[in-house]
Amino acid sequence: MKKSEIPQDESALKGWTREVFYAKNEEGKYEAGLSTGWSVKKDALDGAWEEVHKNVEIAHQLVKDGKMSPIYYFMELNLMDVSVLAQYMGFWKWRVKRHFKPEVFRKLKPTVLQRYATVFEIDVEQLKNFK
């Protein structure tokens, strides 16, 4: 790739930084250059986020239908999976999975709820009353 061909498309980097690219200058030697982004990878990143939003919506519906507890929703909202959430909580995975059950969730101790709320960076009331 030539230095003049380094893509300068608008992307999520805007207003934050430009990224380093290695490309050939006019003498055919490698040089570092800066890029504002490339539409091809912006589309890939957008696609990944669409998937995240879709999963969050599905999780929301499951909570509304009484099939899953709010913990499941906030896990999805924070892009976590069970193993990441379990590590943040210091629990075994099966324990976190159990807390996805609405009837188990309703009986959780305030201290456990508080820890979940801290991990999700929300107020404990938000977690308890999430609809």
Next chain:
Amino acid sequence: MQEFKHYQAAHCENGVTVGLLKQVGLEQITEPLAFGIGSGLFYIEIPFLKLQSGPAISFRTFPGNIFKRTCKAFDVQLYSKKYRDEIKGMNELDALLAQGKSVGCQVGVFHLSYYPKEYRFHFNAHNLIAFGKEGNDYLVSDPVMEDTTRLSQQAMRKVRFAKGVLAPKGHIYYPTSIGIVTQDKLIKAIKTCIKRNCRDMLRIPASFIGTSGINYTAKNIRKWKDKLGDRKAALYLGQIVRMQEEIGTGGGGFRYLYAAFLEEAAAITRNDELLLVSEKITKAGDMWRDSAVQMAGIYKGRLTTQADYNHSADILNAISALEKEAFLELDKIKL
């Protein structure tokens, strides 16, 4: 306090390596040299493992290798520590900064407050340099950024003790001393790292690693449309493109960075044969980008047939052949 010079790099680990080694007096080091001496170029698709519900693909060697190998090549002594106790981990960082040290930190990007939200996934192998503290704020040199930035005490604790795959556990590291760097040592480092990189790309006996690994992915791509359905298959392709092109790769799945290294190595060793291989790796980088454009056609929904998937796979097969040829040539060059 020793003055810290921020060094922007394509890739965070290269950047931290360069930034820290320049601090101890290794003036010759550049990003391509650090990447090459760390035998950074690689390819792997880890079978059965899925990351963010896509294939687990990497175009570079395992996190930490580049830094470790480059330090070893120049007889750099390292201080390196991980912590169970978060408070102790924070206090020790503060103490080192108070002594005027610049300290490399492994962090997770999910809570990295200065990152745009779009990039904040649970990725834990990011690296930055803390080079001071002012009040509640750490002064931070993040190699992927144009300028230095800051992190609050709370944010620093969160990113250093992020959880999940490759959890950093507060990992900090910095060079304490360096051997005498001679031209001979530099040439020897280049020889060693090139041999090692040839081994990694050509001779690891697993079908999903190195140049044969690229064919392994190609074979999978041909099956994705039927096996996963259009939507998921498109997401999988998007994941390949992100691993290949996202911040930190220097473009073309690190291939341009490696080609730049070979160019520098040719000048240092006065061996022009390396330039011919560099040309081939550049071509491979160009082809990786062509394949990304083709894959984007699919995940944007413009291309939808099995033939389009096959075309993507064909490009990967061609890249595999070209990289194999380039590394076999590289392997034969007497340095």
